[in-house]
Amino acid sequence: MKIDYKTTTSLALENSDCLILPVFSNYVLQKMGQTLDKNSQGQIARLIQGDLELKLGSTLMIHDPRGVNVQRILCIYYGAQENIDTVHFQKIITTAAKATNKPGILTVSICLGDFPLIQHSIVDTIPQVISAFEGGFYVFEDFKTAALNTCALQSVELLFNTQIDKNQLDVAINTGKALAEGIHLTKQLSNLPANHGTPSHIAKIAQSLEKTYPTLSVEVLDMDDAVVQNMGGLLAVAQGSAQAAKFVIIRYRASKTKPDQSPVVLIGKGVTFDSGGISIKPAFRMEEMKFDMAGAASVLGVIKTAAQLELSVPLVGILPLTENLLGSKAMKPGDVIYTLSGKTVEIIDTDAEGRLILADALTYSQRFNPAVVIDIGTLTGAIGIALGSAASGLMTTDADLCRALEAAGKFSGDRVWSFPLWEDYYEMIQSNVADVANVGEGGAGSITAAAFLSRFVDTTKWAHLDIGETAYVTGKNKTATGRPVALLVQYLLHYCQSLN
Ligand code: BES
Ligand code: ZN
Ligand code: ZN
Numbered sequence: 001m002k003i004d005y006k007t008t009t010s011l012a013l014e015n016s017d018c019l020i021l022p023v024f025s026n027y028v029l030q031k032m033g034q035t036l037d038k039n040s041q042g043q044i045a046r047l048i049q050g051d052l053e054l055k056l057g058s059t060l061m062i063h064d065p066r067g068v069n070v071q072r073i074l075c076i077y078y079g080a081q082e083n084i085d086t087v088h089f090q091k092i093i094t095t096a097a098k099a100t101n102k103p104g105i106l107t108v109s110i111c112l113g114d115f116p117l118i119q120h121s122i123v124d125t126i127p128q129v130i131s132a133f134e135g136g137f138y139v140f141e142d143f144k145t146a147a148l149n150t151c152a153l154q155s156v157e158l159l160f161n162t163q164i165d166k167n168q169l170d171v172a173i174n175t176g177k178a179l180a181e182g183i184h185l186t187k188q189l190s191n192l193p194a195n196h197g198t199p200s201h202i203a204k205i206a207q208s209l210e211k212t213y214p215t216l217s218v219e220v221l222d223m224d225d226a227v228v229q230n231m232g233g234l235l236a237v238a239q240g241s242a243q244a245a246k247f248v249i250i251r252y253r254a255s256k257t258k259p260d261q262s263p264v265v266l267i268g269k270g271v272t273f274d275s276g277g278i279s280i281k282p283a284f285r286m287e288e289m290k291f292d293m294a295g296a297a298s299v300l301g302v303i304k305t306a307a308q309l310e311l312s313v314p315l316v317g318i319l320p321l322t323e324n325l326l327g328s329k330a331m332k333p334g335d336v337i338y339t340l341s342g343k344t345v346e347i348i349d350t351d352a353e354g355r356l357i358l359a360d361a362l363t364y365s366q367r368f369n370p371a372v373v374i375d376i377g378t379l380t381g382a383i384g385i386a387l388g389s390a391a392s393g394l395m396t397t398d399a400d401l402c403r404a405l406e407a408a409g410k411f412s413g414d415r416v417w418s419f420p421l422w423e424d425y426y427e428m429i430q431s432n433v434a435d436v437a438n439v440g441e442g443g444a445g446s447i448t449a450a451a452f453l454s455r456f457v458d459t460t461k462w463a464h465l466d467i468g469e470t471a472y473v474t475g476k477n478k479t480a481t482g483r484p485v486a487l488l489v490q491y492l493l494h495y496c497q498s499l500n
Contacts, residue, residue, distance in 0.1 A: 003153055003154065003155060003156055004156070005130060005156050005158065005177070006155060006156070006158065007157075007158045007159075007169050007173070008159055008160070009162075009164075011032065011111065011161060012069070013068070013069050013070035013109055014069045015107060016071075016108065016157060017070075017071050017104065017105045017106055017107050017108065018061075018070070018071065018072040018073070018105050018108050018109070019072070019074070019108075019110075019111070020074050020108060020109070020110045021033050021036070021044075021073050021074065021075050021076070021111075022075075022076055022078040022115055023048055023052060023075050023077050024079065024081050025054075025079055025080045025081070027048055027052075028081075029044070029045070030111075030116070031111075031113060031161055032111040032161060036065070036073070039068050040066045040067045041066060041067060043062075043065060043067075044065060044068075047060065047062055047075075048075050052077055053077065054077060055077060056078070056088075056091075057077065057091060058076070059074055059075065059076050059077075059095070059096070060074075060075045061073075061075075061099070062074075062075065070109070072105070074096060076092055076095065076096050076099070078092055081116065084117055085117075085119075085410075085413070086410070086411065086413030087413040087415070089115065089117050089125070089128060089413070090128055090131075091132075093110075093128070093129055093132035093133060093136070094132045094135050094136040095136070096110075096136070097134075097137055098136045098137075101136070101137060101151060101153065102152065105152060105153060106153060106155070107154060107156075107157060108153060108155075108156050109156075109158075109159055110129065110156065110157070110158055110159065111160075112159070112160060113159075113160060113162065119410075120411075122160065122162070122164065123169065123172045124411075126158065126172035126173060126175075126176050127175045127176035128176070128412075128413065129156075129176065130156075130173070130176030130177060130180050131176060131180045131486060134183070134184065135180075135482070138187060140480075142191075143193070175309060175493075178304075178305045178308035178309045179305055179485070179489050181308060182302060182303075182304045182305030182308075182482075182485050183301055184301075184482070185300060185301045186297045186298050186300065186301030186480065187297075187479070187482045189205060189293070189296075189297035189300065189301075190293065190294040190297040190298075190480030190482075191479060193290055194272050194273035194289075194290040197290065197293065198243050199244060199245055199246040199270065199322055200243070200246060202246070202270060202272065202293065202297075202300075202319070202321050203220045203246040203248050203319075203321060205300065206218050206250050206300060206319065207220065209250070209300065209303070209304060213252075213304075213307035213308070215252055215253060215254055215255070215307050215310070216250060216251065216303065216307055218249070218250045219251075220247070221246065221247040221248075222245075222247075223235070223244050225247070226238075226245065226247055229364075230338065231247065231339075231340045231360045231364075232337045232338040232340065233320075233339045233340065233345070233356035233358075233359045234247060234320050234357045234360050236331045236335070236337040236347070236356055237271070237322050237331070237353045237356055238322040238323070239327075239329045239330060239331060240277055240324065240325045240326050240327045240329060240330025240331065240350075241324070241327060242325075242327065243272070243322070245321060245322035246319075246322075247318075247319070247321070247361075248270075248296075248318070249316065249319075249364075250299075250303055250316070250317040250318075250319070251263075251315070251316050251317075252303055252306055252307055252311075252314065252316075253315075254310045254314075256310075256312055257312055257313070257314050261313075261314055261371075262314070262368075262369050262370055262371035263313070263370055263371065264313055264314070264370065264371060264372045264373075264374070264492065265316045265317075265318060265368055265372070265374070266303070266315065266318070266374055266375075266376065267295075267317075267318045267320075267358060267361040267362065267365060267373065267374070267376065268293075268295035268296035268297070268298055268318070268319050268376050269292070269295035269354045269358055269375070269379065270293040270296030270297075270319045270320055270322070270357070271289075271293055271321075271322060271354060271357070271378075272290070272292070272293045272322070272323050273289055273292065273323045273325070274289040274292040274323075274324045274351070274353065275289065275323075275324060275325050275326060276324065276350065276351035277324050277325065277326050277330050277350030277353060278331070278332050278333060278350045279333060279350040280351075281351060285474065285475075287478075288472065288474060288478055291378060291471055291480060292324075292354070294377075294467060294472060295354075295376040295377035295467060296319040297480070298376055298471070298482075298484055298485050298488070299318075299319060300317065300319070301482065302317075302489055302492070303317050305485065305489050306489070306492060311492055311493070311496050312496045313492055313499065315492075316368050316370070318361045319361075320358065320360060320361045322357060324350070324351075324353040326350075331347055331350055333347055333349060333350060334346070334347065336433060339356070340359070340360040340363040340364060341456050343435045343455065343456070344435045344436075345359070345431075345434055345435065345436055345437070346431040346436070346437045346438065347438050348431075348437050348439040349439045352449070354378065354379045355438060355449055355453055356438060358375050358377060358379075358453055359452070359453065359455075359456040362453060362456040365460075371461065372461045372462075373460050373461070373462045373463075374405075374462070374463045374465065374488070375462075375463075375464050376465045376488075377464075377465075378466075378471050379446065379449045379450075379464075379466045380393075380445050380446045380449050380466055380468050381445075381468055382444075382445035383467075383469050384468055384469030386419075386446065387417055388469060389469050389470050389473075389481075390417075391409065391416050392417075392465050392466060392469075392470045392483065392487070393417065393446050393464075393466035393467075393468075394417060394418040394463060394464070394466075395418070395419050395446075395447060395450035395463070395464045396418070396464065397421055397454065397462070398461045400461070401461050402418050405487070406418065408487055408490040408491035408494055409487050409490075411490050411494075412486040412489070412490040413486065414470075414484050414485075414486040415487075416465065416484075416487065419446065419447050420447070421450060421451060425440065425444060425448050425451040426451050426455075428440035428441055428442050428448050428451070429452050429455075435455075436455050438452065446466050449464075450466070465487075467483060470483045471484075
């Protein structure tokens with residue numbers, strides 16, 4: 001799907017098949033809405049007051065409105081103006097996008113001035129509109145052999161009732177398109193069934209990015225390399241599966257970055273299928289464990305966006321990729337493994353595998369003298385009990401990094417919520433046999449997972465993002481969300497601004 005985004009200050013609608021019009025509580029319309037309503041001699045107001053349900057996101061399509069030069073107006077109920085944050089805004093745009101997915105609608109118009117957003121300038125909302133719009137149109141149908149969902153939409157026209165600098169608009173549109181592309185890649189990879197999205201396949205996709213972007217270089221380590229390096233965490237998980245594990249390092253450096261600038265390292269959990277291993281999971285919804293590589297997929301999405309935007313910060317992506325199965329060589333509860341760091345781990349539960357492969361990746365990351373390390377993974381089911389899908393779990397010991405990620409989450413609508421990492425949690429993962437146990441006793445499952453990871457981080461600024469509940473929608477309509485690509489891209493955009 002290739003949608004063309006155009007901007008205009010003319011507010012002319014003759015080339016548009018559908019205008020999206022927000023309706024606020026008490027049927028209040030904003031500036032453009034009021035003008036159109038006047039031209040229609042009050043027809044729009046009468047229709048919405050009669051037919052528009054006062055439920056967030058409910059829609060009413062008005063065909064051939066009187067006195068207005070547009071075929072359709074899609075009215076969408078937006079609620080009270082003072083409640084509008086980015087999350088709310090994006091939900092409304094996504095719903096509106098879905099409602100305009102009709103064979104007869106080739107061009108859609110939105111007047112951004114009619115969508116006031118707290119703390120955002122109109123220009124700042126453009127990337128949000130683009131990513132939310134494309135999100136509304138996304139379907140995963142790579143494995144459907146018939147009846148493909150074809151999208152008729154060719155262009156979205158963003159109308160402005162104030163004069164805005166053309167250069168700023170171009171930058172905002174490019175940012176939005178690059179973000180949407182990164183999110184799309186992440187969704188496509190995360191949605192892959194595990195028999196297709198194998199570690200080798202994901203590694204090949206990473207390598208293919210190198211061909212599109214000369215600023216990227218990709219290195220793929222195989223099992224033999226992992227043995228030479230002593231990556232005991234990755235090998236312990238991989239030994240139960242016939243699929244060969246891979247360890248991918250993807251580097252991004254724009255020509256304008258200083259050669260001695262330290263990179264931001266992003267590490268993504270890449271378990272292409274998590275059966276739980278010998279500590280096997282229940283069968284109910286086990287198919288969703290194909291999403292257990294969403295962390296790795298999000299790192300590739302962020303790096304693609306960064307390369308597209310030529311961001312001025314050097315990046316390193318590290319993707320430990322493996323299945324967690326229960327072949328005859330599989331690790332067992334009670335086993336003790338030697339990780340890349342040299343530290344030993346007692347395996348209490350083979351289903352706590354993500355932290356084992358991330359431990360090796362965290363140790364490996366120290367080679368790059370990183371400025372910041374962020375690891376991302378579907379680490380625990382417990383994070384969904386605490387937060388639902390409203391936010392990803394954030395655990396960090398660095399107050400500045402915590403604030404920066406929270407701010408990026410608020411700005412992008414891809415939120416995080418921070419948890420403590422007190423000494424108590426480290427006591428819970430002590431082992432009487434090895435240096436550390438892979439599971440803690442006494443609750444706080446998401447925090448003890450982070451406490452485990454922090455044992456493999458040295459002095460660097462480090463944060464852990466648990467996306468166990470945010471990376472995909474569960475159930476019959478299961479699908480990847482592309483989170484937390486928007487969060488991380490926003491974090492990097494702010495980071496680059498702070499370098500200047
Ligand atoms: N991949 C799972 C976490 C998960 C479960 C994410 C369900 C999304 C939905 C992870 O490897 C895991 O199994 N974690 C265990 C940890 C436990 C053994 C301490 C969990 O959450 O139950
Ligand atoms: Zn697991
Ligand atoms: Zn897992």
